[in-house]
Amino acid sequence: MHRIVIENCAVATVDAQDTEYASGHVVVAGNRIESVGPGPAPEGLEGVVRRVDGTGHLLTPGLVNTHHHFYQWLTRGLAQDHNLFDWLVALYPTWARIDEPMVYAAARGSLAMMVRGGVTTAMDHHYVFPRGSGDLLGAEIRAARELGVRFTAARGSMDLGSSDGGLPPDFAVETTEDALAATEEAIDTHHDASPDAMLRIVVAPCSPFSVTTDLMRESAELARRKGVRLHTHGSETVEEEKFCHERFGTGPTDYFDRTGWLGEDVWMAHCVHMNDDDIAAFARTGTGVAHCPSSNARLAAGIARVPDLLAAGVPVGLGVDGTASNESGELHTELRNALLINRLGDHREKALTVRQALRLGTHGGARVLGRQDEIGSLEPGKLADLVLWRLDGLGHSTIADPVAALVLGAAAPVTLSLVNGEPVVEAGRLLTADEDAVARDARDEARRLARIAAEE
Ligand SMILES: [Zn+2]
Numbered sequence: 001m002h003r004i005v006i007e008n009c010a011v012a013t014v015d016a017q018d019t020e021y022a023s024g025h026v027v028v029a030g031n032r033i034e035s036v037g038p039g040p041a042p043e044g045l046e047g048v049v050r051r052v053d054g055t056g057h058l059l060t061p062g063l064v065n066t067h068h069h070f071y072q073w074l075t076r077g078l079a080q081d082h083n084l085f086d087w088l089v090a091l092y093p094t095w096a097r098i099d100e101p102m103v104y105a106a107a108r109g110s111l112a113m114m115v116r117g118g119v120t121t122a123m124d125h126h127y128v129f130p131r132g133s134g135d136l137l138g139a140e141i142r143a144a145r146e147l148g149v150r151f152t153a154a155r156g157s158m159d160l161g162s163s164d165g166g167l168p169p170d171f172a173v174e175t176t177e178d179a180l181a182a183t184e185e186a187i188d189t190h191h192d193a194s195p196d197a198m199l200r201i202v203v204a205p206c207s208p209f210s211v212t213t214d215l216m217r218e219s220a221e222l223a224r225r226k227g228v229r230l231h232t233h234g235s236e237t238v239e240e241e242k243f244c245h246e247r248f249g250t251g252p253t254d255y256f257d258r259t260g261w262l263g264e265d266v267w268m269a270h271c272v273h274m275n276d277d278d279i280a281a282f283a284r285t286g287t288g289v290a291h292c293p294s295s296n297a298r299l300a301a302g303i304a305r306v307p308d309l310l311a312a313g314v315p316v317g318l319g320v321d322g323t324a325s326n327e328s329g330e331l332h333t334e335l336r337n338a339l340l341i342n343r344l345g346d347h348r349e350k351a352l353t354v355r356q357a358l359r360l361g362t363h364g365g366a367r368v369l370g371r372q373d374e375i376g377s378l379e380p381g382k383l384a385d386l387v388l389w390r391l392d393g394l395g396h397s398t399i400a401d402p403v404a405a406l407v408l409g410a411a412a413p414v415t416l417s418l419v420n421g422e423p424v425v426e427a428g429r430l431l432t433a434d435e436d437a438v439a440r441d442a443r444d445e446a447r448r449l450a451r452i453a454a455e456e
Contacts, residue, residue: 002049004028004421005041006388009054010402013378014061014363018355020403026059028384031196031421036378056392057415058402060358061377062120062385063331064365067231067269067290067319070124070140071098073106074446076327084237084299085209088167091324094453096172100134102445107143109442112433113329114320115149117411120385120419121365121375122149123319125231125269127156127206129174129182137186141199148424148432150197150385152369154204154231155186159215165247167209176215179205180222187226195374196383198420200228207233208252209243213259220260229370230261231290234268237301241273253278262287267368269319270295271309272302279305279312288315288368291360293337294328295321303345306338306360307352317365335361335407354407384421387414 007025012018013036025041027034035042041051072095079090098106103126111122124140137155144151157179160166166173174182183203191201203223205211211232223230235241235252248255253274256262262281267288274282282289291304309316318338323329339357352360366376375385389412391397391405396412399405406412417425424432 001029001047003034003045003047004050004052004418005045005048006052006054006059006416007040009057009059009388011036011059011378012358012403014359015377015379018359024059026378026386028418028421031384033378033380033382033384033386035380052388052416054388056390058389058391058406059378060387060389060406061362061375062387062417062419063118063361064121064317064369064376065114065119065123065320065331066267066317066365066368067292067321068110068122068124069126069322069324070107070110071095071103071126071128072322072324073109073329073442074098074102074449075324078324082299083239084301085167085239087299087325092168092172094449095128096130096169097449097452098128098130098133098136100136100139102449103136104139104143105441105445107140108147108433108438110323110329111143111147111149112430112435112438114331115147115417115424115432116414116428116430116435117330117332118387118389118414118417119331120150120387120417121152121369121371123152123154123369125154125156125204127158127204128172129157130172137190141190144199146432147430148419148422150375150419152200152202153186153190154202155183156204156206157183157215157219158206158210160210160212164212173210176212176218179215180218183219184222184226187228191226191228193227196420200369202229202231204231207236207240208248208255209240213248216259216261223265230263230266232261232268234271235273235278236270237299238273251278253281257281265370267315267317269321270301270304272296272304274305274309279308279314282309282314283312286315288317290317290319290368291338292319292321292326293334293341295319295325297337297341298325303341305345306342307350310356311350315364315367316360317368318361330411331361332411339407354401354404357407358403384418386418388416389413390415
């Protein structure tokens with residue numbers, strides 16, 4: 001068994017007790033963590049292929065992203081001053097022109113950005129499937145496999161066009177039957193239920209204002225029949241709340257309840273506009289939340305009640321969200337933004353701590369994905385997804401508390417990132433892709449998309 005030893009670094013395990021070591025070690029054996037503890041690694045280990053001196057560094061679990069839309073990498077920086085609904089209406093016509101090479105290039109860009117910044121489990125929610133555009137989900141899966149990152153691919157869908165009262169234009173939606181059939185096929189083709197899976201499929205109709213009630217209900221039935229998880233957008237804006245009241249006579253959470261969309265196997269992006277009853281319903285059913293603070297700020301959606309969600313016991317992870325509403329495309333900066341934005345809300349006296357912010361981005365995300373027994377903390381037996389952050393440089397050397405340095409300081413450079421025991425980042429550089437080539441290919445595909453969209 002090959003072993004990798006990392007020692008002489010601060011260690012934040014993010015286990016149930018938040019155990020930390022000012023100077024500690026982790027031993028990786030194969031694709032799993034074998035031991036974690038204070039001081040140097042035990043002597044006499046066999047098969048050590050690598051010994052990393054982590055002096056000046058903090059070792060944490062790898063970051064877990066719980067909400068994203070890779071294809072938006074090609075439409076960053078547009079509709080800069082719009083709220084959600086205006087922003088969607090402005091971008092749908094362009095998004096409806098995407099094809100497989102574009103989605104592949106966008107996925108590589110999105111993934112490269114995240115992996116370089118310490119993400120070890122990526123997630124994508126793809127819901128735009130223009131007729132004849134190729135195998136878009138397959139392109140994302142290929143990109144994730146090449147980047148070497150653990151991946152949750154959510155097969156999204158939209159079937160409520162504007163002529164039926166939905167928000168997206170009719171040309172951007174599928175039929176209910178096509179969406180369900182393609183989602184089932186994606187599960188049968190790609191889903192890996194094994195405990196150390198690098199790829200899981202999720203059923204993910206887009207939102208209450210772009211999906212029929214039939215598709216919501218039948219998606220929930222499909223996911224439960226297949227034993228996979230469910231994901232969608234929920235309670236993002238006041239406009240969505242108004243839409244739900246007008247169309248369904250109820251708010252989003254009651255609508256989700258009615259359609260079979262509350263449960264331990266469900267998580268929702270955003271959950272900004274939640275009253276106390278909504279939060280209690282999520283807590284009672286174990287429904288999870290992907291908190292996306294930068295996107296919520298960019299689209300003026302509001303501030304999710306994260307301290308209240310956590311106090312109620314709701315599983316909460318962090319999400320980048322699509323890069324048309326969070327152009328940075330990074331998850332490590334969301335640790336800080338989650339903390340800062342929540343301190344601007346109504347709950348200052350219950351504000352998040354730096355350790356809670358780190359937990360959201362690691363163990364919280366793992367829990368939201370239903371993988372808390374496999375990833376999300378540094379504990380013996382868990383999968384070896386971990387990140388060694390450099391904290392002795394200009395950006396952090398005067399912050400004594402390493403977790404505070406990571407969360408409150410500038411984005412920390414990644415000295416080493418392991419996914420499934422394999423190095424994917426070394427000294428701040430991706431090992432699994434040529435960053436310059438990824439950037440160039442994505443720019444070319446973004447220009448091609450803009451050109452095609454302008455011809456319409
Ligand atoms: Zn989203």
